[in-house]
Amino acid sequence: MRIFLHELDDLSVTLTRVSFFLHTTLLWTTEAFPAQSVVMASPRLISSAPGDDVVLRCHLEPPVDIQALTVEWSKPDLRPDPSDPLRRVQYVHVHRNGGEVTDMKLRSYAGRTELLTEQLRHGNVSLKILNVTLADAARYRCFIPKLKSAVREATVQLVVDPNYIGEPTEPQLSPRDSQTPDPDENLDPTGRPGRSHVIPAVIFSVAVILGFGIGCFLKHNNHRQTTSTTPG
Template sequence: MSRLSSSSYTFPLWTLILCSAFLITPVQGEVVVIGSNLPIIASPGDDVILPCHLAPTFDVQGLTVEWSKPDLKPDPSDRLSRVEYVHLYRDRQEVPDMKMASYFRRTELFMDDMKHGNISLKILNVSEEDNGRYRCFIPKLRSRVKAAVVELVVDPNVAKTSTMAPLHPRNFPTPDPQDTTQRHGENTVQLFSASSLFGVLCICGDLLVFSTSAGRSRVPVVVIVVTLLLVLTLAGFAAYFSRIFQKLKQKHQKDDETQKQPLQV
């Protein structure tokens, strides 16, 4: 009976150690899709770039990239109708057959920059009909944030100017943390919270096994309780400072964009 009791505690204690290690390790570095938190403003006839990239940089040449207008829905009366794309990249090339007619020969990706994670879309000779939200989406990206939304505003009252955005991913603006499609500013916190929750569940399970198993443990209960409190404290501090860091980073980048944005007459 003593052997059985001893071995019954070996597994949950090892599980506790592994779960605790997983809990206190920040889940960072996941590749996410980032658009722009500011609308792209242009006048009719301008060539524009809708910025979208992956962070950290990631080669997307072998993946499918979809640019669409999420506000356009299929005709419910026509079961065979489908939502066509503004631009579709698949098998390392554009797929024009599934493209909206109004964007034919007017859109392109920066093929040479896709290896760096740049999936920005260039639209030529925009008009007021191009107004609206555009969604860049990588369906097979192993990430929780596979899409981002960029808004284009074509206003005839805006003086004609260059609306070309920088092509290098590090110069792109950060996403709006309130956007419903992308939440890169909160991504690290969300991932960390998920891992924290998983770790807490593991620890609670271990404590449950500890309290319900027969026999006497060689490890005092106080050690497990102190470990649990320490892990929860570290998780809370890490999540808090990560969120503060993201807010400061977004504010700094917004200030830089405001200073660099040309005055519009």
């Protein structure tokens, strides 16, 4: 009976150590790969004709209320005005403190941009551009400077084609495209595996260690029993 109780104590100690290791590992994983809202543009390419009203769709995933944060829409490929000695950056649209900031706005977009402010509480930072022109064809960047995230920006490409017929839209994806994931979508901005892949890997590793530990314990226990029953 004493031998049996001693074996139970050994098993209890082993399981306690493994449980502590598992708990510590999961805590480290949670801290190393925290869940954060990231800025996403969908679709990333929009086609339109001159005179159309277009919406550059951008949102946070998972959604979070950003009414108190600054939202900047700009043209990243646009060079500063060489005649400006300060080489100040100008924006397509800047939203700050509940309203639009117009003193840094590009003149060609005056009165033609709208942020869907009522959707900011849902993490929607889409920008509407009215009466697009050929000069509006460009890459647009949505940037949230004070967002606590590793991914604070996204870009949308706007194509303005005089021969385009139909509603402003993105190109249709083939079934293969819609089912094939982006090879980088499971990487964080530093190039490391994303949290969704790391946690299962950690859990699997701990399960293997746990199984190995229990197997060794049972093997050791069986060896002790065999030794104790062998005539001296």
